[in-house]
Amino acid sequence: MQPIQFTSETSANGVLERTFTLDDVTGVLFSPASGSDSAPLILMGHGGGLHKKAPGLTARAHQAVRTDGFVVASIDAPGHGDRPRNERDRRWVAELTRARAAGESLAPIVAEFNSSLAERAIPEWRATIDALQMLPEIGAEAPIGYSGMTLASTIGIPLVSVESRITAAVFGGVYAYRELLDAARRITVPIEFLLPWDDTELDRESGLAMFDAFASKDKVLHAFPGGHHQVPTDGRIDTRFFARHLGRVGARSA
């Protein structure tokens, strides 16, 4: 098993950011600058076309580290961020650009493209978990959650359906295509599902069908006005989900 290679380190406002590589995967680990010991680990995925340190993701990661003492790991999806994009992925991106300009539905292209990305990303996330658990500040006992919308849900839903180390997850903003619905039906851990009510690129029915599919008894849907680029940060959808399900560092050490 490959160990993680840390490649850079910065620290600001109590949050340590360390970029890393694992084979050809590039990632970043956010953790309390004061140190952490078996703190809960949140895996955060980024949206399509974005990367491991996208501003929204970084803001959520910093908040999780500062508010709850969590450790957050984020990796670039295949062909995203610091990772080269292959020829087939480039064609999909071109098809998406064309369909968006023509006002056509993106659903069929997104389903095909994201399925292919998910197939490649799932073993990468599992290898990342293996390698993170080898770090002394994380270890094999840290509870693990997964969080991410759009592309990160397309990857995360099949990931969580096969990865029993992930015991709570936040998803949202995804097309309900068949493989994804099938994966959701195999998920039984607590789920929070976010539905942007006015997303121009996603239809409500698709989101509602996804929420319906999860086998989890403990699940909740939060819907809010606006698109998936406008997820509210005013507390409206903040139920302290990971703090309730993975425990806080303070609570765990008691």
Place this chain on the structure above:
Amino acid sequence: MQPIQFTSETSANGVLERTFTLDDVTGVLFSPASGSDSAPLILMGHGGGLHKKAPGLTARAHQAVRTDGFVVASIDAPGHGDRPRNERDRRWVAELTRARAAGESLAPIVAEFNSSLAERAIPEWRATIDALQMLPEIGAEAPIGYSGMTLASTIGIPLVSVESRITAAVFGGVYAYRELLDAARRITVPIEFLLPWDDTELDRESGLAMFDAFASKDKVLHAFPGGHHQVPTDGRIDTRFFARHLGRVGARSA
């Protein structure tokens, strides 16, 4: 203007419960036993066939008093609790009982019955607010919220659409009939809307149409498995809604 007449008083676990009458309306006021001074006031409505001290309502009221120092008022809907039921209401109840036994949709009867109850209950709630504001421990400055599902939403939605003193509200579990949708379209205050995902007596589409109708920019839908008798109390839908919008006593006195 009539003043409130308190008719009984009990205290347990830090919560003072005082029943009252206002003309022919019967109600109860829950408040901190340690006293309150312009604390936020939550108006809580009960579901159809229930009453001002229904167990679920009482539990939520106690929690609001104990956690946030709020004052909670609840009144019996016309023909409910300690109030006599008139002949026409008795016929509606009999029709509901018959339709439920026959497995027919309750929607048309509920819409008609609840509309009639709402028409009578709205002036009663407004008179109750007037009278509560005359109490020295509440006063005219206390921020006011409204909370209640099913019948309490049928009453609350038109009430909030005309009553500007109510500045935040929680609704849910209602049939989207025309007058109710029209009232929702006039509401602009922050709204939290609860949608029981598997309610056998309410359809999802109706709930989604209601959520869609609110003109409020600050609104959120929380959907969860189960029926409207199983609203989760595990924190899944707890976003500290009233604490965020009406302020906490502690925060207000700072």
